[in-house]
Amino acid sequence: MRLEHIRNFCIIAHVDHGKSTLADRLLLRTGAVEQRVFRDQLLDSMDIERERGITIKASAVRMMWQGKQINLIDTPGHVDFSYEVSRALHACEGALLLVDASQGVEAQTVANAYLAIEAGLDVIPAINKVELPGAQPELVIDQLSTGLGLDTTGILRVSGKTGLGVDDVLKAVIDRVRPPEGDPAAPTRALIYDAAYDDYRGVVVYVRVFDGTLRRGMKVQFLSNLSEWEIAEVGVFRPEMEKVDVLSAGEVGYFVANLKTLEHVKVGDTIAPAKERDVVPVPGFKDPKPLVFCGIYPASSQDFDDLRKAIEKLHLNDASFTFHPESSEALGFGFRCGFLGLLHMEIVQQRLERHANVDIIQTAPNVTYEVVTTDGETRRIERPAELPDPAHIKEFREPIVRVSIIAPPEAIGPVMALVTDRRGTFVKQDYLGPSRTILVCDLPLSEMVFDFHDLMKSATRGYGTMDYEMKGFFPADLVRLRILVAADEVDALSVICHREVAPRRGREILRALQKTIPRQLFEIALQAAIGGKIIARESITALRKNVTAKCYGGDVTRKRKLLEKQKEGKKRMRQVGGVEIPQEAFLSVLGSRREEKKRK
Amino acid sequence: MTGPSLYVHIPFCETKCPYCDFNSFAVLGRDVDGYLDALRREMDARGVPGDPPTIFIGGGTPTVVTPEQLARYLGDITARLRPDPAREFTVEANPGSLTREKVAVLKEHGVNRVSLGAQSLVDRHLATLGRVHRAAEVEEAYRMVREAGIPRVNLDFIYGVPGMTLAEWAATLETAISWRPDHLSCYALIFEPGTEFHARRSAGRLNPIAEDRELAMFRYTERRLRRAGILRYEISNFARRGEECRHNLVYWRNGEYAGFGAGAFSYLQGRRTGNERHLGRYAEAVRGRGDAIATEERLEGEAAARETIVLGLRTSEGVDVEAVERRYGVDLGGLRGTIGRMRGLGLVAPDGPLRLARRGWRVADEVAAAFL
Numbered sequence: 001m002r003l004e005h006i007r008n009f010c011i012i013a014h015v016d017h018g019k020s021t022l023a024d025r026l027l028l029r030t031g032a033v034e035q036r037v038f039r040d041q042l043l044d045s046m047d048i049e050r051e052r053g054i055t056i057k058a059s060a061v062r063m064m065w066q067g068k069q070i071n072l073i074d075t076p077g078h079v080d081f082s083y084e085v086s087r088a089l090h091a092c093e094g095a096l097l098l099v100d101a102s103q104g105v106e107a108q109t110v111a112n113a114y115l116a117i118e119a120g121l122d123v124i125p126a127i128n129k130v131e132l133p134g135a136q137p138e139l140v141i142d143q144l145s146t147g148l149g150l151d152t153t154g155i156l157r158v159s160g161k162t163g164l165g166v167d168d169v170l171k172a173v174i175d176r177v178r179p180p181e182g183d184p185a186a187p188t189r190a191l192i193y194d195a196a197y198d199d200y201r202g203v204v205v206y207v208r209v210f211d212g213t214l215r216r217g218m219k220v221q222f223l224s225n226l227s228e229w230e231i232a233e234v235g236v237f238r239p240e241m242e243k244v245d246v247l248s249a250g251e252v253g254y255f256v257a258n259l260k261t262l263e264h265v266k267v268g269d270t271i272a273p274a275k276e277r278d279v280v281p282v283p284g285f286k287d288p289k290p291l292v293f294c295g296i297y298p299a300s301s302q303d304f305d306d307l308r309k310a311i312e313k314l315h316l317n318d319a320s321f322t323f324h325p326e327s328s329e330a331l332g333f334g335f336r337c338g339f340l341g342l343l344h345m346e347i348v349q350q351r352l353e354r355h356a357n358v359d360i361i362q363t364a365p366n367v368t369y370e371v372v373t374t375d376g377e378t379r380r381i382e383r384p385a386e387l388p389d390p391a392h393i394k395e396f397r398e399p400i401v402r403v404s405i406i407a408p409p410e411a412i413g414p415v416m417a418l419v420t421d422r423r424g425t426f427v428k429q430d431y432l433g434p435s436r437t438i439l440v441c442d443l444p445l446s447e448m449v450f451d452f453h454d455l456m457k458s459a460t461r462g463y464g465t466m467d468y469e470m471k472g473f474f475p476a477d478l479v480r481l482r483i484l485v486a487a488d489e490v491d492a493l494s495v496i497c498h499r500e501v502a503p504r505r506g507r508e509i510l511r512a513l514q515k516t517i518p519r520q521l522f523e524i525a526l527q528a529a530i531g532g533k534i535i536a537r538e539s540i541t542a543l544r545k546n547v548t549a550k551c552y553g554g555d556v557t558r559k560r561k562l563l564e565k566q567k568e569g570k571k572r573m574r575q576v577g578g579v580e581i582p583q584e585a586f587l588s589v590l591g592s593r594r595e596e597k598k599r600k
Numbered sequence: 601m602t603g604p605s606l607y608v609h610i611p612f613c614e615t616k617c618p619y620c621d622f623n624s625f626a627v628l629g630r631d632v633d634g635y636l637d638a639l640r641r642e643m644d645a646r647g648v649p650g651d652p653p654t655i656f657i658g659g660g661t662p663t664v665v666t667p668e669q670l671a672r673y674l675g676d677i678t679a680r681l682r683p684d685p686a687r688e689f690t691v692e693a694n695p696g697s698l699t700r701e702k703v704a705v706l707k708e709h710g711v712n713r714v715s716l717g718a719q720s721l722v723d724r725h726l727a728t729l730g731r732v733h734r735a736a737e738v739e740e741a742y743r744m745v746r747e748a749g750i751p752r753v754n755l756d757f758i759y760g761v762p763g764m765t766l767a768e769w770a771a772t773l774e775t776a777i778s779w780r781p782d783h784l785s786c787y788a789l790i791f792e793p794g795t796e797f798h799a800r801r802s803a804g805r806l807n808p809i810a811e812d813r814e815l816a817m818f819r820y821t822e823r824r825l826r827r828a829g830i831l832r833y834e835i836s837n838f839a840r841r842g843e844e845c846r847h848n849l850v851y852w853r854n855g856e857y858a859g860f861g862a863g864a865f866s867y868l869q870g871r872r873t874g875n876e877r878h879l880g881r882y883a884e885a886v887r888g889r890g891d892a893i894a895t896e897e898r899l900e901g902e903a904a905a906r907e908t909i910v911l912g913l914r915t916s917e918g919v920d921v922e923a924v925e926r927r928y929g930v931d932l933g934g935l936r937g938t939i940g941r942m943r944g945l946g947l948v949a950p951d952g953p954l955r956l957a958r959r960g961w962r963v964a965d966e967v968a969a970a971f972l
Binding site (some may be wrong): 521522543544545546547548549550551552553554556557560563564566567570578 | 607623787788789790811812814815818835836848851852854857859863864865867872874895897907910911914941945947961962963964965966968969970972
């Protein structure tokens with residue numbers, strides 16, 4: 001298809017502003033899917049997404065409308081997934097910025113809008129859910145124009161739910177998004193913006209073609225590693241995969257080669273014809289910077305290989321998490337994984353359990369720290385066990401994020417109190433119209449990562465939204481809080497925290513352990529220590545009684561099976577210094593673990 | 601002891617007790633004679649061991665039936681055996697169901713041990729347990745059996761009944777001890793799945809007593825009975841020396857037994873089978889094919905050896921691990937670590953056969969599970 005007939009666009013929005021519903025409407029309207037095969041949130045192909053009603057993976061669909069080929073790339077809205085958003089943006093020329101008519105501009109509306117503007121996209125603002133009784137489109141228009149400086153003339157008013165304004169959206173995409181540039185006759189250049197693993201086809205590579213064409217039988221290379229592959233199939237998403245003869249400049253689709261292993265495919269890489277040496281790579285995007293880390297271990301050690309394969313496979317599909325092998329005294333061999341945020345961590349963990357069929361133990365998450373040693377070396381610390389001896393630490397630094405919180409003006413007081421309580425500092429405050437204030441502050445990432453979002457939500461009665469970006473590492477009075485179970489340090493339970501909060505954090509962790517470690521045949525001492533100094537202690541009293549009163553001829557089999565079940569339960573626990581620690585204990589260190597529901 | 605022991609199940613009771621998960625049915629309106637026909641047919645078809653070391657008639661309440669029916673099935677059983685007055689022959693009975701006439705029938709057929717389901721000597725607890733007899737009837741029944749010259753009597757008790765205090769339990773034990781019984785079974789109440797008690801507890805309508813109180817009763821029982829010369833030989837069983845129930849010891853030594861009747865279990869040549877529990881299906885199966893086996897399990901080698909250890913750990917004599925290795929032809933060297941750990945915790949005796957130490961009894965299941 002000629003370039004002027006192609007439009008590539010994405011929809012960006014704050015989470016829950018109705019992006020997936022509108023996407024579904026567009027698919028229906030353009031006939032990309034028929035009513036009879038229609039399911040809610042068709043683009044969200046993962047079960048987890050559907051269950052949570054949020055979009056995690058960007059996926060692309062080709063639609064035909066009035067002689068134009070329109071490629072829609074769906075993007076996730078959650079703050080943890082801004083990396084995926086930026087991937088989608090690189091494959092498009094335009095973005096539909098969707099704002100909920102009653103919620104108004106929220107933190108990720110701002111963040112995503114800036115990402116799109118920076119990426120040079122044509123931004124089309126649209127107000128969604130205009131059918132709702134609480135809709136205040138005029139207020140939204142004011143926020144968009146004064147707060148974000150967007151041109152709101154001809155702003156779209158739509159309803160994904162009723163289908164109102166869907167034709168206007170399609171028309172605006174055609175009229176206001178520029179067609180892709182590129183030369184179909186030039187040597188091929190295509191950007192890998194995503195990939196997935198299919199059990200039958202192997203690696204499926206998602207591409208945006210910038211120049212030239214991709215077709216079956218063609219030999220191509222990956223510029224980052226110069227490996228060469230013959231293309232076995234090219235196709236598009238409609239939204240199911242559908243074979244086509246050719247993908248040409250400006251188009252979005254997928255190809256399959258004989259890629260059985262995952263090592264060669266790197267999201268952000270450029271594809272060029274084999275042997276071609278003069279191809280200029282398409283500017284890729286920045287490597288993701290994981291902000292939260294945790295250890296992931298197989299529940300039973302013989303599953304290590306299965307876990308490794310599962311992680312590799314998942315990584316292909318979600319390049320934004322990092323992993324490398326590590327070992328823990330308590331948990332054996334596993335992986336240290338880095339995530340963009342807590343929700344991201346949970347989703348990866350669930351996907352692993354679901355698709356790999358491996359029970360996993362996940363350690364409490366922590367953030368990366370930096371240590372400057374007395375020899376002047378700067379080291380990244382991803383887990384407490386990597387800390388050098390305190391005597392060799394010249395400076396201990398923690399990551400600080402700059403957080404933007406958008407909330408009604410009357411909620412700023414409580415939010416500020418929360419920020420102060422979490423060792424945060426005020427940076428500035430701006431007005432975004434009469435009912436919206438942006439509060440910018442700096443916060444230690446470790447204080448933000450666990451439950452700050454929840455607490456901010458309740459401080460703003462649900463109206464507040466937030467976004468954050470990494471600011472850098474800054475010195476802080478940090479300590480390694482050691483957790484001892486029956487006098488043995490359990491490395492997987494120990495944490496790094498600020499000295500001032502250590503006693504409180506220590507008590508919280510011990511109480512959480514008290515609740516999750518079952519009573520055993522002896523009393524178990526739980527201690528929290530900084531160096532050799534115990535700062536908190538608790539204990540789990542010994543199991544008092546566990547005896548079956550009756551067991552006669554007819555009972556033998558049944559009673560034995562009960563005992564077997566009891567024993568089976570123990571196998572899933574980890575033995576540390578004679579104490580059986582269940583998997584939940586490793587997570588309970590989180591204390592007030594945020595519930596995923598609240599975050600949606 | 602040679603050959604398998606004999607168990608016969610009489611699945612009738614006056615009423616079904618709300619805590620009971622045994623295979624038993626209220627007798628009213630049941631075709632007892634039809635059941636006894638089926639029982640006889642099963643014994644004929646499968647063959648009764650001719651010289652069992654022990655016999656145990658359990659239930660249900662084997663004595664709930666009429667004296668004629670009682671005489672009939674006892675006759676059916678004894679007619680198939682080589683007479684041996686030294687053989688332990690136990691019949692379970694409930695205080696309310698026992699009459700002089702029935703006791704005489706027992707005596708006549710060579711029954712030399714009666715196990716009385718007293719359960720409690722406090723009327724309030726008997727009511728909670730749904731028992732139809734009163735405390736006074738227990739003593740009456742006990743005397744009746746003694747006076748008839750049946751030499752061995754056991755009393756079954758349940759403690760840890762909702763609302764029971766340690767003092768009440770202690771008083772029950774005192775009364776029982778004053779009767780000079782030679783055997784006592786004292787069971788902590790179990791909320792078995794499928795029972796009315798279990799459902800009531802789940803619905804919050806029945807509150808189990810506190811774990812510490814139950815534990816106090818558990819410990820008190822052993823201490824008090826020991827002073828009376830009645831010694832623990834199994835988790836819930838206490839006897840004067842030489843008065844242990846030999847039939848039940850067969851179970852805990854993982855010995856062989858042939859069971860007859862609805863829901864009865866047999867363990868013969870490594871094969872454990874269970875009969876149909878339902879009376880109609882039991883009778884039908886027996887009529888059709890002679891046996892009424894509904895479930896079957898065969899454990900071999902190490903699994904059987906481990907089960908033997910788990911059962912043996914219930915007893916004060918414990919289990920000789922080397923003898924178990926010889927019996928099943930397996931190497932249990934892998935258990936050495938577990939034994940060492942349990943010894944280190946003081947839960948099993950430091951030497952000799954593998955057996956629970958004083959501190960091990962109350963957590964016997966934890967110890968046993970480690971050996972499975």
